[in-house]
Amino acid sequence: MSLKSTQFRVIDLFCGCGGLSLGLHNAGYNIIAGFDNWKFAIDLYQKNFKHPSFLIDLGNLEGDFSIFKDFNPDIIVGGPPCQDFSSAGKRDETLGRGDLTLVFAEIIATIQPQFLIMENVPRFIKTQKYQQAKAILKSANYGLSEIILDASLCGVPQTRKRFFWIGEFRGKDDQFQLDLKANLSPKPLTIRDYFNQIGKPLDIDHYYRHPRSYKRRGIFSIDQPSPTIRSVNRPIPKTYQPHPGDSALISPNIRPLTTLERSYIQTFPEDFIFTGTKTHLEQMIANAVPVKLAEYVGYCLTEYQEKLNC
Template sequence: MKCVDLFAGCGGLSLGFEKAGYDVLAAFDYWQPAIDVYKENFTHPIFNQDLTNEIEAIGKIRAYPPDLIMGGPPCQDFSSAGKRDITQGRADLTYHFANIICAIKPKWFVMENVEQIKKSHILTDVVEQFSNAGYGLTAVILDASFCKVPQARTRFFMVGHLGDSHNQLTNTIRKNLSEKQMTIRDYLGNQLGVELYYRHPRNYNRRGVFTIDEPSPTVRGVNRPVPKGYKLNTCDPVDADLEKVRPLTTIERSYIQTFPSDFKFSGTKTNLEQMIGNAVPVNLGTFIANAIAEYCAYGAINDSLFDDIMPFVLPNKTLNRMSY
C-alpha cells in the first residue's frame, strides 16, 4: 500500500509503516530540524510544507497519489503536558488534517493524537466530517506497552476506511494486543547499563526514579538531570542510591521510542529531545499498520457488535463505550 505521512516529524510513523511492508512515498512537515533528521534516514522526499495552506498541500499530495495518508497533527493543545488550551491554534491542525483527507479521499487514513483529544469538541467535529465523507471509522486508545513498545505511552488512533462500516478493525486490534506490558529489560536487556534511572516528574508529588523492569513512563520532549537536593518520593524504589541514578541519554530515549540503533539523529540536544518526545513510537506505528494489513487480507474478525458509536480499546483489553 502506498502512503504519505503528514506532520511526519523525524519519522516514527513512517518507519513503523515501512517495517510493516508499506511503501511510504513522501512526507510533509514544517519544522526544519525534524525534516533534516528525516532526510538522513529515508530515501523518499520530505517537503517543508505548511499544511495550513491546504490548497498547496493537496496539490503536492495528489501528485503521488497515496492509498493511505497517515499523520499525527501536533497535540500540545490537548496534551496533559501542555496547557490544554484548544484556543491556542495548534489544535486547528486536526481540522486541516481532516480537510486534506476529505479532499483527497485515500482508501485509508490513520490519525494519531493524545488520549485527551477524546474530551474535545474537535474530535466530535472531525468524526462527523469523516463519516459524511464516507469513511468507516475505528477509534482506539492504546497503551504502547501492550504493542511491543517498552513505554506506558497512551495514545489515540483513528483509522478510516473509505466505504466501510464503523469499528471494523476493533476486534483485530484487540486480538493483537500483548497479554502483558513490555518492560525496558524485555526490549533492551541490560543494554542501558543501569537498573534504575531518573525521569523528571511534572511535580514532586510524583515519582522520579524508575526501574528497567517496568515500562518507561511516557517519553516527553524535555529531559532534565536529577536536581540537587532531590529526595526520594514514597513511590520511588526504596533502595535507590541517588548517587548512581541518572536520566537516560537522548539516544537511549530514542531506543525507548523503538527507533533502531542505526537511526541517525543530528542537531541540538533541545531539538532532538523535542522531536524524539513528539514521535510516534516506531513499533506502535507497525502495530497499527499490521492491523490494517491483516484486515485487508482476511477481513473483519467477528464483526463488531457496535454499530452506533465507536468503542475505544483500553490498555486492559476491555471495551468502553463513549458518547461524543
C-alpha cells in the first residue's frame, strides 16, 4: 500500500540548518528527526524545528545504525558533505568527507526505508564515490532516478545546480522512473521577481558578489538569478578593478547582499530564526539545500505516489 506524503516518516542525516528538512516539510512530509556533526548547525536547527535533532558524527558509527532504525523511517534524506567533489573545492576524494556518502548509502542499505533522497554537487557523478555508493544501493535492491536540477527552474532565484538521487526499495525489480522534469519552470527565476514575490523588494539594481579571483566578475544584476550562494560575503575592496563581465560600474549604489538577503535567495522564509556569528551563518546558509528546491523534489515524489494510488 502506498502512503500519502503526510504519512511518510522522514529523517534527515545531514540536516545542517534545515533547508532540505523545511522544504520537504512544506511539501507535506512528516520530518521526525535531524542529525548533523556541526554544533552551530544543530543549535540553529533546534530553534526552527520541534522534532528531535542530534549532534552525531556519522563517520564514527562503525556500522551501528540502530539510532536510525529506532525511528522506523519511511524516507531517509541527506546532503552528504560535497567539498571533496565540488569544483570550488580541492576535488580530492581521499580527504575523507566523501566517505560520508558511502556511509549514507550503507545506512540506507541497512535500514531499508521505502525511499531515499540524496543531494550533492553535479561533479559527484564523475567520482569513484558515486560508483561505489550506487553499487551499495543497487545491491540493496534500490531503483534509482537521478537528475541534475537547476534551482532557478524550481522556484529559487539562483542558478545553483545540484545532483539528486531519489531511490525506491524495489526488491528484485530495480527499475524506478521518477519524472523530475515535468514541473520545471520554462524560464529562470530572477532575484527581482522573487523578492517582489515575497514582498521584499530590493533597493538596488546591481550588487557585489566577491569573486574567487579577480579574473572573474564581481558585479551582478538583480534581473538575473543569483550565482550559487557561497560562504564568502565581503565588502567591495578598494582595489577592485572593473571586469568586462560586470553588469554595472562600481558606484555608491552597489553593495554586497546582506546575510538575510542571501538567506532569502536560498528561499528560507522571513520567520526562519537565524542566530550566531556572521561567519557561521554565512557558511550554514551557503551549505543549505535551497528550501524551494527541496519542495520541488518533494512534490515530484508526491505526484509519483498519487499515481500509484490511482
